[in-house]
Amino acid sequence: MNWLIIKNDFLRNKIINLTLLLFMMFSACLAVLSVVMAVQTFTAISELYATAQPPHFLQMHKGEIQQEEITEFMSGYEGLTDGQVVTMVNVYGESLTIVGREGTYDLADCRLDIGLVKQNEAKDLLLNAEHEKVSLAKGEVGMPILLKGMYGMEIGDQVILSSNNITQKFVIAEFVLDAQMNSTMTSSTRILLNDEDFAGLEGQIGENEYLIEGYFSDTKEAANFQTAYENAGLPQNGQAVTYTIIFMLSALTDIVTVFVLLLVSLLLILVAFICVRYTIMAALEEDIGEIGTMKAIGLSFSNIRDLYLHKYRALAVVGVSAGTILAFVLSGIFTKHISTTFGNVRLSLFTILLALVVGGLVFLLINVYCARVLKKIKKVTVVDALVRGKGFENEQGGSKDGLHRAKRLPINWQLSLREVFYHFKQWVIVFAVVMIAFMMMMVPVNLLNTFEAPEFITYMGSSLEDILIEVENGEKLESNYARVKQVLVNDATVKNYYEYGRVRVQTTDADGELMNLHIDRGDNSGNELKYLQGRAPEGEKEIAISYLNASKIGKDAGETMVLSFIDKQQEFVISGVYQDVTSGGFTAKSHFDFLGVPAEKYTFSVHLQDPEQVEAKAQEWSGILGTGVTVDPMEEFIDQTLGGVSRQLRTIVLATVLMGACLAMLIIVLFLKLRLAKDGSAIAILKALGFSERDIRVQYLIKIGAVSLIGILAGILFTDILGEKIVNAALSLAGLGIKQVELMNNPIIEYILCPWGLLALILLVTWIVLGSIRKYTIVKYINE
Incomplete structure (x- = not known):
């Protein structure tokens, strides 16, 4: 009987039932698709990392190194399971010309530091889309997927390397996935060469940069290792990052995407349930006469409700099943960028089971929700249904026409x-x-x-100026700093500029463990940033710390902290806590000069008299200052970092x-x-x-x-x-x-x-x- 009633109702109310079916399918599809996308994102990243084995600690270094000192330190550090030093030959973008189907161009506008590398043996591997270790023949090159997205490169395009009077041609044979340099926010990218090609170019072109990598059984140990490494005076003329930051920066684009889509999915599901309720109420309004008749002949509320509920359960079974299947069909479209960035990942059994569980939850919610809406049948009286023809619109009070109040x-x-x-x-x-x-x-x-x-840019630890100049760490740090300052002082187009020197001091974290603190010192340091607590430092004995540092140290604005440098200690008041994603998010700002503490790097933020000259001045200064100094228009810096x-x-x-x-x-x-x-x-x-x-x-x-x-x-x-x-x-x-x-x-x-x-x-x-x-x-x- 129930089947006949459902069948006849479908035939009689095709539009309403079809509408309700579509909404149920829509709800299930979105819920399942959201879960599949979230799981696929983190599964793809995790699988890539499991095979690629990116380092838990990475110290980049430009300049000479003593391999024996690094090996000795690593072998004596408890908790370190593996370590290696990777050589990378840095080249400039203008040294690389791409000859493709769409024309010829170079990478001069690429702000990312480009390094040539050979494949590693077991750790920090460069992989293809199937998460397989890439092997290249002589004359072949593996371009990072990051550059493919920026320039539209294709397999078979020719790459011409011209540097230091050496010209060599390569063919793009593969686009490689780089687990640790997979985002524009990492500031560097690597091009893979055949071992023989790399050996022929090493020492002949560019500048060597070394990636000093450490691995641990517990990735949280990386922060302690970094402190010990820096205090040992080992090579550190470059950026140092830990596994957590590598993961987050590589996945940031897709995390933001998944967040937006999850938000949209939740809002759409809410809309779908609102529509389900309305559709049910519309059906009940249409059947008010039949409901009154059933009540008149003595059918109980539960019997009448079940007649409708059986129909909605049948609709829910079909709708949720169709929605789940549709979600799996559409998942490939929505996860295309994830597959491109982190490699092809098939739907795992866990993902399928979780999707089915979510579909089951949607089915349960629909049943519970429908049963709750159908409780309105209980309030309908026979008189309301059969005599007045209404029972769900309980109007209270007298008639409200209000027409006399709006005669115009x-x-x-x-x-x-x-x-x-x-x-x-x-x-x-x-x-x-x-x-x-x-x-x-x-x-x-x-x-x-x-x-x-x-x-x-203020969320990235920098003030908003016209041009950003960075003096890289290395043997020529101080001489390059002096050259930059001389150029800025003698250039009449400069309205004003601020300089910052990054120094390293020591303090203790919330657990009393010794930790290094990297501070940008300067008269304008910390100004114009976004503060969660407090304000920018003003007095010399004040310091502003980043949000992640505040969490690690366990202190808030207004509290004091003790800094150790050059065999002395100094107490500072924390003026404020700001937000920063640069340098792993662990930075600090102060006006204190820290005399005697050597700088790790220098940064200049420059404001010009005429903003129209930004591009021209950046190019002019870049040519004058040469290697070891990076000059970027702030707009270009932001675009390439967050582009x-x-x-x-x-x-x-x-x-x-x-x-x-x-x-x-x-x-x-x-x-x-x-x-x-x-x-x-x-x-x-x-x-x-x-x-x-x-x-x-x-x-x-x-x-x-x-x-x-x-x-x-x-x-x-x-x-x-x-x-x-x-x-x-x-x-x-x-x-x-x-x-x-x-x-x-x-x-x-x-x-x-x-x-x-x-x-x-x-x-x-x-x-x-x-x-x-x-x-x-x-x-x-x-x-x-």
Whole structure:
């Protein structure tokens, strides 16, 4: 009997049941797809790391090294399981010319440090897309997937290396996955050569840089090893990073992408459940006569509820199953960037089982939710259902026409606004969907605006200036510093500049363990940064520390800390805690000069008299200062550092905006079809009273437009209030050096283009759907 009832109901209410089935499928698909994407992201990264074996501790060093000293130190360090020193030959981008199908170009505009390497034996391997160790023949080259994405390189393109009067040609045979240099934020990238080719070039071109790598049974030991390594006076003319930072920086682009998609998925699931509720209520409204009849002949609430619940369970089984299958089909599209960046990863048994569990949870939620909505049947009386023909709209109080208060409004506006404001619950689905769709569009857009804004550099431990000059550590550090200063002092186009020297001192962490603290000292150090607590340092005995350092040391703004340097100790007051993602997020700022402490590097932030000369001056100074000094326009520095994240995020944001707009229009179409079916007799009566079809269409346009406008305004409000909180909660979980971001909105986009564009699309589809009102006539309803 249940099967016959379900079958007959499907045949009688095809549109409503199909709509409900689609929403259930939609909910299940999004929930399963979100989980599959999240698992695939971390699975792909983990599998790449398991094979590639990136170091738990990495110290980059330019200059001569004593291999015996490093080996002796590593062999005597307890907890170190393995270690190696990798040689990398650094070359400049202009030394590499690519001859491809789209033309010939060089890599002169690449800000990343480019190094030539040969394949390692067992650790820190460069892999192909299948996570296999890459082996190259003589004359072949493996280009990093990072450069492929930046320049559109293809297999078979020719690479011409010209340096130090040596010219050698290679063919791109493979695009390699580099587990530790997989992001523009790592500042370096590696090109793989055949062992014989590498041996022929080593010492003949470029400058050697060494990667000193350590491995531990417990990756947390890397921080302690770094302190011991630096205090031993071993080679450290370069950046030092640990496994955690390597992982986070490599995965940052995809983590941001997954975060945006998860946020969108959650919002879409919420919309889907709102629509499920509305669809069920529409079905119950349509069957109010039958429900009254069943109650009249003595059927209990549970019997009536089960008749509907069996149908919804059957729909849920089909919808969730179809949604789960669709999620697996679509997962390849949504995880394409992950596969490109971290290699091809097949769906594991764990992922499939977890997806099925999530599908089961969605099925359970649908059943529970449907049962809860169907409780409304209990409140329906036989008199309400059979005599009044209503039972779910319990109006309280007297009639509210309010027409006399709006005599100047046209009658269409009066009727429409009266229904919207006095019966808003009937239109709440439009309000909720439009509000959520607008948030789904604007939160990712604001996140993208923040990443692309020049002010984002303040989250990277730097002030916003025109040109950034970095003097690299090495034997010529002090002489290069003097040359840079001389150039800036003698150049009349310089408005002002600030210089910072990075020094290393010692302090203790929260556990009382000795740790090194890298401080950028300078008169302007710490100014213009984003502070979570306190402010920039002012007095000489004040220091500002990064968020990750504050967590490690266990101190907040206002507390004191003791620094040790040159056999003496000095107490400093922590003026503030700022956010930073550079140098692994472990930095500090102070105006104290630390006399006698040698600098590790120097940085100059330069402001020009004429901002239009930034590009020209950067090129001029770069040519004058030569090797060992990096000169970058700040805009270019930001673009190349965060460009990979921004480009991927821009694609996702565009898709999200289109999805949000399509979702709003789809729900409006479905809502109107159900609403028009329900309001058929009322429309026929309005026609009989003399209202034209155009009048009725205008009335519905006003209703939909008014509710949508309220929803958009609520969406703007919630975006501004909740958007930052959602993003900051995710950043806190990510463990980066950024905990709190002020989302930057574009007023033209948020308050003009998106709201009015979305409203125009909604009104357009509303007008199109309303073309069906011509079939509603009083004669038809009299005959029925």
